[in-house]
Amino acid sequence: MTEFSTIYKLSLVAVFCLVQACSSSCPVLECWFVHEKGRGGLTSGGNQEKTLLYISTDEHGHPAESQRAPSDANPDRVFFITDPAGTLCQPSLNRPSGSAKKSQCEINPFLPHPSDLKWVAALTESTLSPLYLQADWFTTSHQDSKQQRTISSIMRAPPGAKEHNVILSVTSTTINVQARLGEPVQLDCSYWVDPSSPLSGSGFAVEWRYQFRGDGRLVLAYDGKMDRVADIQEEGATLDFEGLHEKGNASLILQEAKVRHSGMYICTVYLPYLVAQVAVELEIVEPPTLSIYPSPLPLTVPGQTLIVQCEASGFAPLSLELSWEFKGTDGKSRPLGSGSVTGHRQAWDGTFSQSSRLELDTTNLDLGRGGEVTCVGVHPGGTRRASVTLNVIGFSTPSVEDSMAMVGVALVLYGLIKFVSWTFTSSGPDEADEQHKKKN
Numbered sequence: 001m002t003e004f005s006t007i008y009k010l011s012l013v014a015v016f017c018l019v020q021a022c023s024s025s026c027p028v029l030e031c032w033f034v035h036e037k038g039r040g041g042l043t044s045g046g047n048q049e050k051t052l053l054y055i056s057t058d059e060h061g062h063p064a065e066s067q068r069a070p071s072d073a074n075p076d077r078v079f080f081i082t083d084p085a086g087t088l089c090q091p092s093l094n095r096p097s098g099s100a101k102k103s104q105c106e107i108n109p110f111l112p113h114p115s116d117l118k119w120v121a122a123l124t125e126s127t128l129s130p131l132y133l134q135a136d137w138f139t140t141s142h143q144d145s146k147q148q149r150t151i152s153s154i155m156r157a158p159p160g161a162k163e164h165n166v167i168l169s170v171t172s173t174t175i176n177v178q179a180r181l182g183e184p185v186q187l188d189c190s191y192w193v194d195p196s197s198p199l200s201g202s203g204f205a206v207e208w209r210y211q212f213r214g215d216g217r218l219v220l221a222y223d224g225k226m227d228r229v230a231d232i233q234e235e236g237a238t239l240d241f242e243g244l245h246e247k248g249n250a251s252l253i254l255q256e257a258k259v260r261h262s263g264m265y266i267c268t269v270y271l272p273y274l275v276a277q278v279a280v281e282l283e284i285v286e287p288p289t290l291s292i293y294p295s296p297l298p299l300t301v302p303g304q305t306l307i308v309q310c311e312a313s314g315f316a317p318l319s320l321e322l323s324w325e326f327k328g329t330d331g332k333s334r335p336l337g338s339g340s341v342t343g344h345r346q347a348w349d350g351t352f353s354q355s356s357r358l359e360l361d362t363t364n365l366d367l368g369r370g371g372e373v374t375c376v377g378v379h380p381g382g383t384r385r386a387s388v389t390l391n392v393i394g395f396s397t398p399s400v401e402d403s404m405a406m407v408g409v410a411l412v413l414y415g416l417i418k419f420v421s422w423t424f425t426s427s428g429p430d431e432a433d434e435q436h437k438k439k440n
């Protein structure tokens with residue numbers, strides 16, 4: 001009996017916790033309501049209003065009418081959103097307003113419309129219930145730069161209703177991607193459709209576009225209704241088609257990263273009359289390869305000026321700092337400056353090269369017997385070094401240590417000579433005496 005009641009209590013607690021978690025774990029999101037997209041935007045203050053989004057993963061999770069919304073909030077600027085997939089239910093989307101990196105959120109009115117695009121048009125060929133489209137539609141976009149997450153969703157409220165349901169959401173968990181040259185690259189994008197919506201199951205289309213400095217082009221377009229790649233403009237670009245149909249995984253795969261792949265990629269998902277998109281930035285970062293000429297360095301005599309060249313090649317982006325260092329036989333390193341750095345050149349594969357020329361004046365620089373000359377390249381992809389050995393022969397002026405050593409050696413030699421001559425002079429007569437005695 002007591003066991004039963006304990007289990008009963010425990011399960012009650014568990015249920016209570018679960019209910020609490022469901023209703024309270026989703027944050028209230030602060031958003032900017034922008035009346036007309038394109039006119040104004042986030043920069044001009046006039047056209048936007050602060051809006052609160054209450055998120056719940058099920059319809060009954062919203063608080064009762066009486067406890068809703070702070071009284072000072074404009075009731076028109078409070079949204080109750082049901083998001084069964086929980087895409088918007090991320091604590092990281094609601095950063096405290098004091099934190100350095102605020103997440104961004106924008107909400108706009110949305111008008112469902114058919115698309116003329118070749119790979120999308122087929123989605124709206126058959127007549128759909130126009131009644132379903134006659135509703136209140138909004139689109140939201142969230143960016144959480146700390147968590148590397150960006151979400152765009154389309155929400156619908158039936159006429160007269162206060163609650164909105166997420167119908168379509170597109171997410172990327174890689175806002176910024178860095179890749180080395182030649183590596184395979186994956187740009188994350190996934191989508192979710194409300195399975196209870198009449199728009200679900202009537203096909204979809206996915207499109208990836210590339211954008212760089214105002215220059216845009218199509219990468220890949222996929223017609224999900226006909227299950228075919230409608231267009232492909234980038235060699236080696238592909239999707240995981242199985243994952244796309246089964247899990248809504250629309251990630252773009254680039255077989256081999258090239259310098260020209262750096263830029264912005266936009267993942268767009270189309271449903272009949274609906275469209276949502278997220279943007280991902282790709283940067284190809286490749287550190288330089290350094291080499292020093294001439295190598296090895298010729299033997300150098302004091303007073304000679306030696307010219308050393310450091311060539312950095314195969315790097316991207318064009319952001320490199322070249323400098324020189326010298327490490328003497330005493331093990332101490334000291335900077336020799338940046339030398340004279342040349343302009344850059346670009347190779348066929350888009351990578352850059354640049355070099356630095358160093359004049360090593362062995363009279364002005366206290367290089368001693370030589371040491372190690374190092375070229376240092378600091379690049380966003382990492383720091384690289386290349387070294388050569390410098391040998392200076394025949395000193396013109398001996399160092400203090402050398403002079404001391406010479407004096408020492410001279411003293412020892414002098415002492416030795418003195419000692420030897422003393423031994424001989426003092427033992428000489430004795431031996432003579434002995435011989436003299438023997439003879440006698």
Ligand SMILES: *[C@@H]1O[C@H](CO)[C@@H](O)[C@H](O)[C@H]1NC(C)=O
Binds near residue numbers: 190243249
């Ligand atoms: C999406 O597909 C890519 C490529 O096959 C895979 O690496 C990735 O793990 C998939 N993502 C998810 C969330 O399944």
